[in-house]
Every structure is written in C-alpha cells, then in structure tokens.
C-alpha cells in the first residue's frame with residue numbers, strides 16, 4: 001500500500017492585522033511507501049506537523065489530495081475516514097497524548113475498544129516489553145514520566161499493526177538510549193512492511209532513514 | 224465502551240461530582256415545584272367536589288358573620304340553625320332541583336381530638352355532596368351511631384367516640400381530601416339529632432330553644448334543569464326571608480384565584496429554574512468537554528469518528544443526569560411528602576398530594592427533562608468539537 005499526497009497546500013488564518021493568510025505547507029507532492037522509513041526534519045514552525053497531520057487524515061488540506069491506494073481520503077465521510085485511520089494508520093502525536101482515566105494497558109488497547117473489537121492483548125504485551133513499559137501496564141498516566149507516556153503512545157500507535165505509522169517527534173522527551181530504542185523499533189516496523197514517517201529534530205535519525213527530507217519554505221526537499 | 228464511560232466518570236471525580244450536584248439540584252427544584260402545583264390543583268378540585276352543590280343556603284346570621292364561609296374554607300368550627308320550614312319553602316321554588324339538608328354541631332373536647340371538631344349530619348336519602356366521599360372510603364350506608372371521620376383525626380375504624388355522652392362507633396375513615404373535611408366527623412341525620420338533643424339536655428348548646436327535629440343548618444341545592452345557580456341564589460335571596468344563599472363557585476373564587484396565583488408563581492419559578500439550570504448544565508458540560516479537548520482529539524487520532532465521540536460524551540451525560548436527577552427527585556420526595564402539611568399551612572390553601580401514579584409520572588418527566596437537557600448539552604459540545612479537524616484540536620494543551 002502506498003500513501004501519496006498530490007499538490008497539497010495548507011493555509012492557516014492567523015489572528016492579527018495585515019495579510020493574515022499564512023501558508024504552512026505549499027504545493028507539496030509526497031509519497032510514503034511500504035517498508036520504507038522516511039525522516040522529515042526542519043526548523044521549528046516549518047510545517048512538519050502540518051504535513052504529517054494532512055497525510056494521516058487528521059487535517060484537511062486547503063487544496064490538493066491525499067490518496068490511499070488511489071482513493072482520496074478526504075472525500076470519504078467522517079465514519080469511513082475514521083475507520084481507515086483506525087485500521088491502517090498509526091499516529092504518535094506530537095506532545096502528550098494520554099487518555100487520563102485509563103491505565104497504560106487500557107490506553108494501548110483503546111484502538112480496539114473504540115470499535116468494540118477483541119483486543120490483541122498478546123501483541124500489546126509484546127510491544128510493552130519491547131518498549132520497556134511492561135511493568136507499568138496497570139498504572140494511570142498521571143503517575144508516569146513524560147518519556148513513559150511517549151512510549152505508551154508508540155505502543156498504542158503500533159498495536160493494530162497499521163500499514164502506515166506516523167511519528168511526530170517520538171523521541172522528544174527521551175534520553176539517548178531510549179531514543180535509539182525507539183528508532184530501532186520504528187526501523188523494525190518498516191522492515192516488517194510498514195510505511196513509516198518520522199518527524200524529528202534528532203540528528204541520529206538520519207542513520208535510520210531510507211529517505212530523508214528537510215522542510216524548507218513549506219516544501220519538503222529531499223536531502 | 225460502557226466501561227469507558229464509567230472509567231471516564233470515575234477518572235474525573237471532581238467534575239463528575241459538580242455535574243451530579245447541579246443536575247440533582249435542578250431536578251429537586253423542578254420535582255418539588257411540580258408536586259406543589261399538582262397538589263394545589265388537586266386541592267382545588269377536591270374542594271370543588273367537597274362543596275358539591277351549586278348553591279348553599281344558610282341562616283342569614285351565619286352568612287353575614289362569614290361564619291359559614293370560614294367553616295367551609297378555613298375549617299373554623301361552629302353551628303347555626305334555622306327553621307325546617309325554610310327547607311319546605313325553598314324546595315318549592317321552581318329553580319330548585321336537588322336539595323338536601325345538613326345539621327351542624329361542634330363537639331366539645333373528645334378522646335380523638337384535643338380540639339373541638341365539626342360534626343356534620345347529612346340526610347342519606349337526599350344527600351348529594353357527602354356520600355360520594357364516603358363511598359370512596361368503602362362504606363356503603365351509615366347506621367345510627369356510625370361515624371365517618373376525616374383523615375386528619377386521630378380516630379380509627381372500630382374506635383368508640385363519645386359526644387355529649389352518646390357513644391358512637393367509627394365506621395369509616397375518609398381519604399385525605401386536602402379540605403376541611405379532613406377534620407370533620409360525619410353522621411347521618413338521626414344520629415346528629417340525638418347528639419344535638421343531648422347537648423341541649425346538658426345545657427352545652429349555644430342555642431336553648433330549638434328542637435332538633437324542627438331545624439336544619441345548611442341546605443345544599445342544585446339548580447333545576449333550565450335554571451342557573453345564579454337563578455337559584457337570586458330566587459332564594461329574594462323570596463325566602465332570613466336565609467342567605469351563596470353560590471359555591473363564588474365562595475371558592477378567592478381560593479381559586481389564590482391557587483392560580485401561587486401555581487403561576489411556582490410555574491414561573493420552575494420555568495426559570497429550568498432555563499437557568501439548562502443554561503448552567505450546558506455551560507458545565509461544555510466546559511467539562513472543552514477541558515478534555517485534547518483527549519478527544521487523541522481518540523480521533525486513534526480512529527474514533529465524530530459520532531463515536533458524541534456517543535461517549537452523551538453516555539456520560541446520560542449517566543450523570545440520570546443519577547443526579549433520580550437523587551434530586553428522591554431528595555425532593557423526602558422533603559415534600561413529610562412536610563406537605565407544613566406547606567399547606569404556610570400557603571393557607573387546599574393542598575392534596577398527588578397519588579402514587581401521578582407522583583411517579585412527575586418523577587419520570589422531571590428526570591427525562593434533566594436527561595434530555597444534559598445529553599443535548601453534551602451533543603452540542605460534541606458536535607462543535609467534531610466540526611474541527613482533529614489535527615487542530617491536537618495542538619491544544621489539555
């Protein structure tokens with residue numbers, strides 16, 4: 001499966017005087033391929049999250065299309081697009097993303113619970129082992145460190161074995177060792193056939209990249 | 224998913240508690256208010272039924288001293304008599320249809336009652352006003368020395384009460400009527416004649432020179448076909464001397480307008496509580512959901528559709544308003560049922576608590592109202608939230 005963006009642009013309307021239309025991503029073509037790990041780097045505010053959100057079905061582009069297996073995902077109704085996100089996309093959002101009333105295990109299994117499906121607890125446990133949070137499975141997020149919450153979010157994004165995995169600064173609050181662990185993990189996912197996109201400031205990521213992009217003037221340029 | 228609702232509610236105890244308290248207060252006010260309005264209107268219709276006849280005729284003195292009206296409306300106690308001739312005179316009027324005589328007497332203290340009670344003797348042959356009530360209590364005909372007691376009197380079926388040295392037996396007890404019937408004792412006319420005779424013998428009657436067989440206290444009259452109650456009243460007042468006729472309708476018009484006033488106030492109050500409460504609930508649910516915007520965006524990221532989010536918040540709202548509403552209504556019931564009597568006294572209006580069926584109906588409607596406004600509030604918030612791309616909401620701090 002491939003995910004392709006065709007000529008997508010995102011304009012934001014900014015509060016304030018003067019010309020308040022601001023283009024964060026500009027006329028961009030972009031493709032994510034099976035088994036390929038792409039790394040997107042760039043200055044803060046250069047539009048990386050905006051691009052990632054548009055690709056992952058979370059932000060409707062101002063113009064252009066995003067095609068999954070040839071279908072324009074933004075022409076789907078909310079129900080179908082949501083189901084598509086649930087089944088095919090795994091997203092590790094930038095920043096904190098825990099559901100606070102649920103334990104770590106419940107958080108990780110939430111993608112199943114939303115659609116009342118039988119949760120793959122075995123795989124969830126495996127992922128938790130892999131990400132070194134197995135001992136935290138019954139703990140609530142309020143008692144976790146930022147890095148632990150982040151690893152929980154990674155496990156949650158991967159638990160449905162998505163075809164595309166999006167990671168927006170997945171190592172933002174991790175130490176060097178954990179950072180390497182996470183990149184190793186994402187690389188593994190790519191090797192198993194997942195299309196992976198990592199947005200990061202981490203220079204180490206370059207070593208893992210099959211394709212490396214740098215965001216420049218609202219356009220990702222191949223580096 | 225249902226366990227997700229419970230977990231979400233438990234996971235945010237403070238917010239849940241605030242919303243619970245809000246919705247229970249709302250339901251408390253609305254439930255108590257509706258029971259009050261209901262009680263007043265049943266009280267009024269009960270009073271109308273208690274009057275029963277179109278027109279009542281009493282000795283002129285009784286009417287001018289407002290004694291009679293006070294007896295019927297306020298439950299003050301007294302008696303008065305007029306010559307039985309008046310009965311014949313009035314019966315012969317063309318405008319008069321059904322007519323029935325009653326005899327009044329007041330007891331001195333009695334074992335049942337720390338204060339004197341009103342005794343009304345009615346004529347079972349012609350009665351049109353008392354029998355329906357007594358029938359409701361299950362007793363068919365009253366024998367001599369049988370009593371029917373009002374629901375507020377401390378006497379029960381089988382008790383013996385002695386008035387002026389005459390032993391009588393309590394044969395039935397009336398259901399609560401919310402009117403002065405609740406503190407009245409009824410007998411048939413033969414019994415009360417004996418009681419009056421005995422009170423005269425003992426020198427305990429205010430009247431000295433009457434004969435129980437030749438007097439009546441009050442005549443209850445329905446208009447004949449083709450005549451209005453007003454015709455009857457005018458006929459009597461014009462043609463029969465020393466008798467005053469009053470229309471039942473006029474007698475309770477003061478009360479009816481009092482009830483309309485109080486009910487109106489309570490209705491306005493309920494409406495105000497409701498509008499205010501719904502606004503507060505809307506605000507509270509909106510704030511509570513806004514506070515979790517990020518969390519909902521995260522669920523969107525995982526593939527929750529807008530409808531699913533709406534389902535989640537609406538289920539939470541449903542749980543809260545259902546639980547809060549039930550608690551509020553039960554609390555309201557705990558207040559209104561024991562203290563209904565106090566409310567009656569404070570208002571000075573007939574007040575009859577609705578029966579179980581009506582109460583349950585009120586309860587269900589109140590809870591339904593709370594559930595509807597709570598879930599509507601949640602639905603509105605959810606709808607507003609799902610119109611915004613998750614990618615944008617995801618940027619918020621919480």
Ligand SMILES: Nc1ncnc2c1ncn2[C@@H]1O[C@H](COP(=O)(O)OP(=O)(O)OP(=O)(O)O)[C@@H](O)[C@H]1O
Pocket residue numbers: 012013014022024042043044045046047048049050051094615
């Ligand atoms: N909702 C919004 N309204 C207006 N402007 C926005 C909005 N969201 C983002 N922007 C602007 O769009 C630009 C790109 O934002 P974006 O979050 O994509 O950057 P980024 O490359 O992910 O930055 P960072 O590395 O700090 O995460 C920024 O300049 C930001 O101010």
Ligand SMILES: [Mg+2]
Pocket residue numbers: 048049050094168
């Ligand atoms: Mg970003």
